[in-house]
Amino acid sequence: MTIAGEALTPGQARGTTLVLDEPISFWGGVDENTGRVIDTHHPQSGASVAGSILVLRCGRGSSSSSSVLAECLRNGVGPAAIVLAEPDSILALGALVASELYATEIPVVVLSTDAYAACSAARELTVEVDRGSMRAVVRIVS
């Protein structure tokens, strides 16, 4: 199954999904050295975002989440892509800065509610972004 969406940042990725049942603040919520969810109130507390296609409705809270996402990417424990249901400029900025500093691009894409629901039920996804149009294509592998 192929889904079209809008890309906030360019890049391409293939990986296993980590679906978050609630929004997360990377600042205070994700450990930048391990990529683990450390927010003890979060339903996916203890899971690792490292190398995953991170599927979450939207980010939450502090603008310092840009920094923490960028730290994760610098440390090689960031997600391979982020799939959202609502645009999130704070997460997009973290990905943009990491790409400027470390040439580690990860696509951050926004899907419609239905498409998002389909992705949150998937186990493996690919994400590709066309740089010219900034259109995203998400494929459900399994």
Add this chain to the structure above:
Amino acid sequence: MSTISLTSDEQAMLAGDGGVATQLAARLLVRMAELMGAERLVPIASAHVDGCLYHGPVSIDFAERLVAGGGSVRVATTLNVGAVDLLHPELNRGDPTRRSAGRELMRLYSALGCRPTWTCAPYQLANRPSLGEQIAWAESNAIVFANSVLGARTERYGDFIDIAAALTGRAPYVGLHTDEGRLATLHFRVERMPARLAASDVLFAALGYLIGRRAERNVPVIDGIEHATEDQLKALGAAAASSGSVAMFHMVGITPEASTLAVACGHRTPRQVIPVSRADLADAATALTSAGNASLGAVSVGTPHFSFAEFERLRSLLGGRRVSDRVAFYASTGRGVQEELRARGWLDDLTAAGVTIVTDTCTYLAPIMAPIAGAVMTNSAKWAWYGPNNLGIKVIFGSLEECVESAVRGERWRDGELWRDDRG
């Protein structure tokens, strides 16, 4: 997503005419403006930058890239708190490597031409922004104060994009920068409160906490408050920006864009009216205390940074008495206010009374406080919100008077009259 239209000056920055640091800043700013749905940028009069607080190596890598690229701010730029107290180095604790990285980051941001103000309350400095002025500010409490109390115009900016705005002198023209984006959409109607509560700092902190929990993405308007000081409005905004993501509020008859309820709402009907009772505020105040019956270990005030007026009040509440030996008492403030205290001859008095003055940073962010046996008492809803998670400390929330009286007695003291209902 919008296609943004840029002036020739802005296109030149993107093309690298202002050097590679400005070019990187312009690239990030334009991309963010597109993501935020802006159709153009707007020139700004000043910036307040929070990126000088160390989060990790990325903070340094980014700032070094800007310094190496010849970066220099285009507008007057103040700096938020850093990770260390530069004026009281003996107070800094924690990992020495992280501490020196924190200090290095503060040096790099100064090298970009920012003023080393190191305060989260830049609105307490001279030359603050005026009504209608376009600015780009970071730090959630400063943002909400600038928009609400000063009537200056900023969206919520944070790490990376704050300095990008300062280096380009531009912000995305969207949201709270526009007339439309500033109109109130949610109405909080506060019932008449008992006189003692109405005058206290607790009312404003608790009301801010409650509004933050309910406001979602709305601009709230509050009516029913007859009088408020700038420090009370500071407490309200800081609370609402911690428990929620409020970046602006109106208070009818008090804030500059709310001469009437109708004006604040742009003569439209707000989505919802939320009544606020004394019991609602009491619940909010209770929710901010996470310490149960734990004993008192320390008091921390000045989040956001204590103003000179707040030190006057602290002095009068102390009334020449000394804080108990069992309790550490921290007051975080800007170095400018500390200078005023020194000039007035109060600094030595406060120190002798057992008050530790912290500048340039804040006790909820940086390892400043000595190991504490017991809970920390504060009159700051922001401290009460972040303290438990950041520091693993339990909090007792109370009025400044309760904080001072508890510190002097060495145990938790509650003002029995504060919440009493004396309304006829």
